[in-house]
Amino acid sequence: MDSRTPAKAVKDVVEKVTDALTPDVPGAPGSAPPSVEEPTTPHDPLPPKPEQGAPQTRTPTGVETGAPATAMGQQGAFLTTAQGARLRDTDHSLKAGPRGPVLLQDHHLREKITHFDHERIPERVVHARGAGAHGLFTGYGTAEEVTRAGFLGKGRETEVFVRFSTVLGSRGSADTVRDTRGFATKFYTDEGTFDLVGNNMPVFFIQDAIKFPDIIHAGKPHPDREIPQAQSAHDTFWDFVSLHTEAQHHTIWNMSDRGIPRSYRTMEGFGVHTFRLVNAAGETALAKFHWKPKLGVHSLTWEEAQMLAGVDPDFHRRDLYDAIEAGAYPEWELGIQVFPDTPEETFAGIDLLDPTKIVPEELAPVQPVGKLVLNRTPTNFFAESEQVAFHVGHLPPGIDVTNDPLLQGRLFSYVDTQLTRLGGPNFSQIPVNRPHAPVNDMLRDGFHQHAVHAGVAPYRPNSLDGGNPFPAGDADDAFVDVPVRVTEAPKVRANPATFDDHFSQARLFWLSMSPVEKEHIVRAYTFELGKCYHQAIRERQLQCLANIDPVLCAQVATGLGLPAPQPTVPLGEATPSPALSQVGRQWPADGRMVGIVVDPDGDLDDVHQVRHAVFAAGMVPLLIAPHGGTIGGLTVQRTFATGRSVELDAVLLAAAPAPAPDALPARDAKAGAAGPAAVDPRVLLLVEECWRHAKAIGAWGAGADVLRQAGLVDSPGVVTGGSGTETLTAVQQLMAAHRVWERFPAAIA
Ligand code: HDE
Numbered sequence: 129m130d131s132r133t134p135a136k137a138v139k140d141v142v143e144k145v146t147d148a149l150t151p152d153v154p155g156a157p158g159s160a161p162p163s164v165e166e167p168t169t170p171h172d173p174l175p176p177k178p179e180q181g182a183p184q185t186r187t188p189t190g191v192e193t194g195a196p197a198t199a200m201g202q203q204g205a206f207l208t209t210a211q212g213a214r215l216r217d218t219d220h221s222l223k224a225g226p227r228g229p230v231l232l233q234d235h236h237l238r239e240k241i242t243h244f245d246h247e248r249i250p251e252r253v254v255h256a257r258g259a260g261a262h263g264l265f266t267g268y269g270t271a272e273e274v275t276r277a278g279f280l281g282k283g284r285e286t287e288v289f290v291r292f293s294t295v296l297g298s299r300g301s302a303d304t305v306r307d308t309r310g311f312a313t314k315f316y317t318d319e320g321t322f323d324l325v326g327n328n329m330p331v332f333f334i335q336d337a338i339k340f341p342d343i344i345h346a347g348k349p350h351p352d353r354e355i356p357q358a359q360s361a362h363d364t365f366w367d368f369v370s371l372h373t374e375a376q377h378h379t380i381w382n383m384s385d386r387g388i389p390r391s392y393r394t395m396e397g398f399g400v401h402t403f404r405l406v407n408a409a410g411e412t413a414l415a416k417f418h419w420k421p422k423l424g425v426h427s428l429t430w431e432e433a434q435m436l437a438g439v440d441p442d443f444h445r446r447d448l449y450d451a452i453e454a455g456a457y458p459e460w461e462l463g464i465q466v467f468p469d470t471p472e473e474t475f476a477g478i479d480l481l482d483p484t485k486i487v488p489e490e491l492a493p494v495q496p497v498g499k500l501v502l503n504r505t506p507t508n509f510f511a512e513s514e515q516v517a518f519h520v521g522h523l524p525p526g527i528d529v530t531n532d533p534l535l536q537g538r539l540f541s542y543v544d545t546q547l548t549r550l551g552g553p554n555f556s557q558i559p560v561n562r563p564h565a566p567v568n569d570m571l572r573d574g575f576h577q578h579a580v581h582a583g584v585a586p587y588r589p590n591s592l593d594g595g596n597p598f599p600a601g602d603a604d605d606a607f608v609d610v611p612v613r614v615t616e617a618p619k620v621r622a623n624p625a626t627f628d629d630h631f632s633q634a635r636l637f638w639l640s641m642s643p644v645e646k647e648h649i650v651r652a653y654t655f656e657l658g659k660c661y662h663q664a665i666r667e668r669q670l671q672c673l674a675n676i677d678p679v680l681c682a683q684v685a686t687g688l689g690l691p692a693p694q695p696t697v698p699l700g701e702a703t704p705s706p707a708l709s710q711v712g713r714q715w716p717a718d719g720r721m722v723g724i725v726v727d728p729d730g731d732l733d734d735v736h737q738v739r740h741a742v743f744a745a746g747m748v749p750l751l752i753a754p755h756g757g758t759i760g761g762l763t764v765q766r767t768f769a770t771g772r773s774v775e776l777d778a779v780l781l782a783a784a785p786a787p788a789p790d791a792l793p794a795r796d797a798k799a800g801a802a803g804p805a806a807v808d809p810r811v812l813l814l815v816e817e818c819w820r821h822a823k824a825i826g827a828w829g830a831g832a833d834v835l836r837q838a839g840l841v842d843s844p845g846v847v848t849g850g851s852g853t854e855t856l857t858a859v860q861q862l863m864a865a866h867r868v869w870e871r872f873p874a875a876i877a
Contacts, residue, residue: 210239249514250549251299254344255310257358258293259392259445260513261452263502265315265462271497274413274466275405277526278605279317280497289314289560290502291516292392292444296347297358302437303444304428305358306387306652308378311397311419312518313500316564319605323522324417325542329386330398332483333375335627337537343368343375361659370668373630376676377484380634383652385427385645385710391447393458393719394426395419401535402480404469404528404610412610414467414480414530416487418494422459424715426866429821430651432774439772449505454748456719458502463494471613473530479626483534485633488705512560517546525607533623552576568597631675636702638677642711644872650680654687666690675699714864718746720777722859723766725752725811727783731829732760735782738852745860750776754788754808768810773817778824778859781831782852785811807837819843822871824862826855844870 206214215236222234230237252258269282279286293310294301309328314321333343346368349355356362360382369375381387389395397419405413428436436443451458465487467475474480476491506512519542520535529535546555552575555561570586585593600606641649653673657666666688673681674695685692706712722742726735735751739762742749752771753764765771768788773779787808815838818825825846827835832848835841845868849855862868 255293260291261502262504267498275526276408301358302441304433304436319524323518325518328395329381333378336533361656377634388428388433390426401532412469416465418463419460462498465492489707632700634676640704640708650683653684723776723779727785730783734852781827784833822867824859826859
């Protein structure tokens with residue numbers, strides 16, 4: 129409680145505000161007149177303006193609250209109005225008697241309802257559905273030869289905010305739809321904010337930003353009935369990509385397992401465009417940014433993705449927040465592919481300005497330059513994940529843009545969209561968007577202005593504010609636009625001829641896939657085109673597939689019941705890039721979910737031990753039992769009613785629980801099983817689904833009966849052990865490969 133008299137408190141505030149307005153800088157109001165000959169003679173810069181520096185604790189009028197800016201909206205124990213007057217009642221409107229009409233003078237009612245009426249802001253025009261988290265980036269110092277960006281220096285730590293998203297769906301759509309994912313990172317560097325606004329796929333549908341409204345109008349729901357939500361499986365999408373063949377490379381990535389990530393934690397990220405790096409000596413290099421997840425790149429199966437959209441539409445959001453809160457912090461390495469900055473701007477014959485092309489990692493290795501750890505969930509979803517505003521033009525010294533026509537258009541679009549979405553030009557003053565570097569701009573006024581700017585001369589040159597602010601000199605670490613030579617050329621609406629090759633890299637991607645990944649791609653195309661109503665669109669897309677690969681085309685054509693056309697372009701010889709495949713590598717098990725099916729009457733000592741062992745391996749055990757509460761001193765996380773296979777990476781069967789009274793109607797066991805079902809059918813369903821989705825299954829003791837009932841004894845990736853821990857060890861080995869790949873009928877070589 130403030131013990132000062134009101135008069136003293138007011139005086140203190142006035143003094144503080146006056147102090148803030150009269151900085152001890154020559155030329156500032158109230159100080160001695162500047163003794164300068166020329167108005168632009170440099171002085172010490174003005175201190176950062178209060179509301180534009182790093183997160184701080186002062187109110188806009190300069191009062192120190194001690195509370196972080198993000199919490200300023202909520203102080204003290206009592207319910208108050210927006211103006212701070214304490215309230216006795218917020219549940220009853222002011223009425224003329226208990227049964228009377230509501231009085232217009234009820235200012236609390238009006239304030240409460242009016243604010244509520246305006247709670248929503250427009251959702252993002254794309255990437256509306258997303259989730260963010262805070263973290264820390266640590267530079268390795270390995271990029272110093274190619275860029276002078278300070279945050280990449282050895283051991284330098286920079287706070288970050290990352291937002292993951294889908295592209296097509298609305299804010300309330302499901303997480304696990306087939307789509308590209310956004311991977312946008314805000315680095316609050318001390319040289320200014322750097323936004324790396326990337327995706328989980330390294331290429332894009334279009335080569336020129338002017339076509340962005342076209343691809344998005346085609347992908348969004350049909351304008352007449354506004355369906356389907358968050359899907360590409362509809363006529364307008366396939367109409368566009370089959371006519372507009374430069375989209376074919378990105379489209380095959382979407383149809384691959386990359387379109388349905390297992391988790392944000394298991395996604396790669398890509399800056400997509402080629403950027404220009406500048407080192408301390410002013411030398412330049414071209415570079416592409418990559419994020420590599422520590423846990424490896426893993427995906428859902430299509431059936432899992434579809435089931436999750438109903439069982440848990442927030443699956444990716446929940447997974448991200450649960451992992452961070454459990455201390456299993458998601459980690460990525462930032463890497464760069466570096467290319468010489470030649471006038472042609474090509475590498476190994478690949479046009480580096482064409483955003484529909486990759487440079488295979490085998491030709492230009494990804495060199496690690498730093499590490500990202502996400503370690504804090506947002507305090508308030510709206511304030512942080514919803515209000516965060518990224519912009520590809522937020523660049524620190526040492527990183528610059530290239531002439532990639534897609535990147536050039538994005539440089540315009542991101543600020544423009546925030547003007548509507550965040551209601552005006554002052555969105556960089558919103559807490560999550562505030563730079564952590566000192567800000568001394570000459571931008572003034574506008575909607576939602578939070579800063580109380582000192583001084584009278586927000587213009588240059590000036591003499592009234594002592595010439596402040598001053599342009600940085602050569603030694604002051606300023607951002608310098610690289611003086612790239614612009615060739616003299618006629619004004620044209622045209623692309624370079626190298627942009628005309630639309631199929632060779634889609635073919636490279638297809639040929640780099642393992643048989644099981646190829647099979648998934650075929651099924652995805654068959655599903656999506658099967659959802660189109662127009663035969664002409666299916667046929668046109670089949671022609672595109674013929675130009676990518678005849679086997680791919682023939683398989684999809686068979687599924688659609690259509691003839692497979694012949695290619696209309698020569699099929700190039702592509703050298704596969706093994707780095708593009710998810711199969712055939714071993715990964716750590718951190719943060720993976722292991723379900724343990726138990727029965728109150730079973731052997732619970734073993735269950736205790738297995739649970740500890742799962743924790744010790746950095747994974748999360750989920751106890752699944754016939755009922756909630758506790759069993760043998762252990763908390764039950766899922767019951768047979770609430771647990772579903774799709775949230776698990778593996779299942780351990782410690783028991784064969786008999787059908788409970790609330791089970792679904794029993795059915796006969798699978799063909800070839802030992803007899804009629806004596807196990808709860810929901811357990812059988814769970815195990816069957818885990819089998820179908822190629823997850824490791826382990827059983828011991830009575831749990832082996834479930835395998836017999838399900839007809840899964842001696843199946844690949846199904847193990848039994850003498851004890852719980854022995855079984856877990858075998859299951860863990862299987863999990864390192866992510867899935868039991870041999871369970872998929874890999875028909876396509
Ligand atoms: Fe975006 N994009 N984009 N985009 N984009 C937006 O900005 C745009 C593109 C990406 O979590 C919008 O603030 C144009 C490529 C992400 O807040 C908008 C073009 C890549 C996010 C916009 C592209 C991206 C956005 C909508 C074609 C990967 C979500 C809301 C030239 C490298 C950021 C907003 C977040 C969001 C425009 C293409 C990534 C409208 C014009 C290529 C991750 O400004």
